Amino acid sequence: MRIALLGTGPWAERVHAPVLAEHPGIDFAGVWGRRPEAAAALAGAHGVPAYEDLDRLFADVDAVSIALPPAVQPDLAVRAAEAGCHLLLDKPVALTVPDARRLAEATARNHVASVVFFTVRFGGEQALWLEKQAAVGGWFTARSDWLGSVFAPGSESPYAASPWRQEKGALWDVGPHALSVLLPVLGDALEVTAAAGPRDTVHLVLRHTGGASSTLALSLTAPVEAGGTSMELRGTAGVAHLPERGEGPVRALHGALDALRESARTGESHPCDAAFGLRVVEILAGAERSLADGGPAGL
Template identity: 35%
Template structure:
C-alpha cells in the first residue's frame, strides 16, 4: 500500500479539472489542490460561474474552453456525468494527458470500450476513482479475504441520495443504482472472492436491484443495491461466509478522508512513472462489462 506520509520528491503533477458540481467542489478540487503530489492548475465547466467558484479557493485558473484546459495541464481529472466523461476523456487521451476518471467510465459498454481504446492507443496513464479502494481499512479487508476460503457472500449498498439533494442528478435518476453503486460493489466482490465469471440482475435499478454473482472460485455472492430508500445513514456492507468465522466489511464506518491522500499519491506516482496501477481504465471496462451483463439478464 502506498505510504502517503512519505516525502514527495518529484514536481507536482499539474492537473486540470473538468466539472464544477458538488462532487467536484467537495472532493476533486480540494484533494488535488492539497498536494504536494498534485497541483490544481485550471477548472473548466460548461457553466463558467460554477467553474470560477470551484477554482477560486485554490487560485486555479478558469479555462474558457476544454482545449484551453488541456493546454494548461499534464493530467485531467473528471467530475462530470458518464456520457460527458466518455466523450471528453477520449479527447484528453488523444492529447497525451493522463486521466483521473470517475466511475462508471460511460453509460454503456461500447462507449467505455472506445475510451479504453483511446487510452491504449495514446499510451497514457489512467486511474479510476473507486473511493473506498484507496482506504486503508478496505485494503486490510481485501488482504484478509485472500486468507479465507469463502463459499458465499452477501453485500448491501443502500442510500437515499436519489430521493433528493445534490446527488439526485439526471443520469443517476435515469439509470439508477447499478451504474452508480454497482462499480463499487462488483469491484470489491471481484477482489475479495476472485474473478466474477457471471452476474445476473433482477429488479429495477431505479428502485432496487439484486445481483447474483458466480465466481471462478466456485463462490456465489449476492448484492442488494438501491439509492431510493429512506435509511438514516447509508448501508455499505459485505459479509463473507465459509468454514471460517464470518469476515465483515462495514464501509459505512470508513473515514473517507483517509482515502484521498492515498489516491492522490498513487495517481501522481503513476503519472511520474508512466505506469498505471491496478485500478486503471481496464478495471473500469471490466466493471462496465459486468454491469452490462447484469442488465442483459
C-alpha cells in the same frame, strides 16, 4: 504533477477541488466546466485559472481529474488521453460498453496512466481489509448491501438532483462500488442474474471465476433509517465482515491521487485502471440485459 479539474457540480465542489488544492504532491492548475460561469466561480474559490479552451488546458497540464456525468466523461477523457494527459476517472467510466471500451483503448494506445475513483479501494482500513481477504482465498460465498437514501423521502442529499442518477438508479451509481470490492476478492464474474426490487432497488447474483457466488442488494431509495453498506464473506477461513467506513471520500481521493502519480511514474497499471472500469461497465450492462430478459446473462 500539474492537474486540472473537469466539472463543477457538487462532487467536484465538495471533494475534488478541495483535495486538489491541498494535496502536497499536486499542483492544482485550473478548472473547466460545461458552464463557464460555474467554472470561474469554482476556480476563483481556489485561486486557480478557469479554462474555456479544453485543448489549451490539456496542453498546460500533466493530468486531469474528472467529476462529470458518466455519459459526458468518455469523450473528454479520450481527448485528454490523446493529448497525453493521465486520467483520474469517476465511476462508472461510461454508461455503455462501447464508450467504456473506447476509453480503455485510448489510455492503452496513448500510454497514459488511469485510476478510477472507487472510494473504498483507496480508503484506509477497508482497503487493507480487502487486500488481506484476497490473499486468504477459499471463499465460498459473499453478500454485499449498498443501500443509499439519495431519493428516499426526507433525504437532503445534494446528489438527488443528478439527472443520470435519476435515470440509471442504484445499479449504475452504487453498483460499481460493490463490484470494486467483490471482484478483487472473489475473482472476475462469469455470469450475472438481476431482479428488480422496490423503486430503484436491484438484486444481483454473480458467479465468479474462482467458483464462489455472491449476492448484492443495491438501492438509492432505501429509507434513511435503513441505509448503509456491508459486505460479508464466508469460506474455509470462516466469516469476515468489511469494516465500517472510517474515512470519507476526501481522504480516499488523496489515496487515488497518490496511486495515479505512482502509476504515471512507473508506467505500471493500477488495479483500478480504465480496463477495470470497462469490466465493471460490462457487468452492469449484463445486469441490465438480465433485467430485460428475465434470466442470467453471460459475461
